[in-house]
Amino acid sequence: MKKSDTLAVLILAAGTSSRLGEPKQLLKLNGKTLILLAVQKALKFSDNVIVVLGAKSQIIKKEIEQLPIKIIINLNYREGMGSSISFGVSQLSTAKKVIIMLCDQPLIPLLHFKKLIEKSTKYDDTIICSEYKNQYAVPTIFPYKYFSDLINLKGDMGAKKLLLDYLVKSVILADNVAIDIDTKEDWKGLI
Numbered sequence: 001m002k003k004s005d006t007l008a009v010l011i012l013a014a015g016t017s018s019r020l021g022e023p024k025q026l027l028k029l030n031g032k033t034l035i036l037l038a039v040q041k042a043l044k045f046s047d048n049v050i051v052v053l054g055a056k057s058q059i060i061k062k063e064i065e066q067l068p069i070k071i072i073i074n075l076n077y078r079e080g081m082g083s084s085i086s087f088g089v090s091q092l093s094t095a096k097k098v099i100i101m102l103c104d105q106p107l108i109p110l111l112h113f114k115k116l117i118e119k120s121t122k123y124d125d126t127i128i129c130s131e132y133k134n135q136y137a138v139p140t141i142f143p144y145k146y147f148s149d150l151i152n153l154k155g156d157m158g159a160k161k162l163l164l165d166y167l168v169k170s171v172i173l174a175d176n177v178a179i180d181i182d183t184k185e186d187w188k189g190l191i
Contacts, residue, residue: 001045001114007141008095009042010088011035013103014054014077019183024104025053025060027187033063034181038103043067045113048095051103052088054078080156089150098147100159101139107177107190108139115171116141123169127162131170132178136163 013035017024025035032040035051042049049069053060054077061071074087085100092098097120099113112130120128120141129140140159142150149162181187 001110003044004046004097004117006096007046007117007120008048008050008092008098009046010085010092010098010100011038011042011049011051011103012081012084012088012100013038013060014052014057014074014084015081016055016078020181020187021184023056023060024181024187025056026063027181029106029191034106035060035103036063037106038101039064039067039069041108041110041113042101043069044110045117046099050088050091052077052084054084079154081158082153082155085159086151086153089147092147096144097141098150099139099141102180104181105139105179106181107179108173109177112171112173112177113139119169119171127166127168129163129168129170130173130178132173132175136160136168136170137178 013025026033051069051071052074053071054074057073072091074084076083089098116128116139125143127142129136179190
């Protein structure tokens with residue numbers, strides 16, 4: 001897969017995993033932590049990968065610090081996902097687009113990211129999101145013109161509001177690979 005020169009990847013991994021009871025970033029699937037799997041996947045389509053850490057950042061950082069990525073720590077991570085998106089996007093300097101992804105969706109195949117990128121190339125100025133379980137969600141590609149909207153996000157309000165406020169194009173993602181690991185039950189269903 002050819003890497004994009006203009007696309008940055010923002011991996012959100014700052015949360016406290018309160019519903020799970022342990023850092024989900026460090027759960028292991030096939031011998032690799034979820035954070036490592038997410039970063040390795042992102043590096044297949046971009047050299048501009050930024051990981052936003054927060055809770056337990058010092059331990060989680062050790063899993064990925066040897067990779068060619070930028071790690072940033074959101075000191076306001078307790079405010080929620082909007083705060084991490086805002087902080088992460090504010091750190092982008094040269095990107096013309098950003099794909100926002102989570103570290104707790106390890107089953108999303110590389111092919112899905114490829115389809116998002118291809119559609120984004122075709123509809124250059126449009127938000128390209130994933131669609132599963134009859135809703136728009138991440139991973140999502142935002143063109144530069146939406147960066148200020150992303151930077152203005154606050155608290156626990158993620159980017160979903162933008163997916164509802166603006167015209168978007170979507171790429172269908174099968175429900176069985178669109179699993180978020182939020183609880184012990186989610187994790188048990190995966191392993």
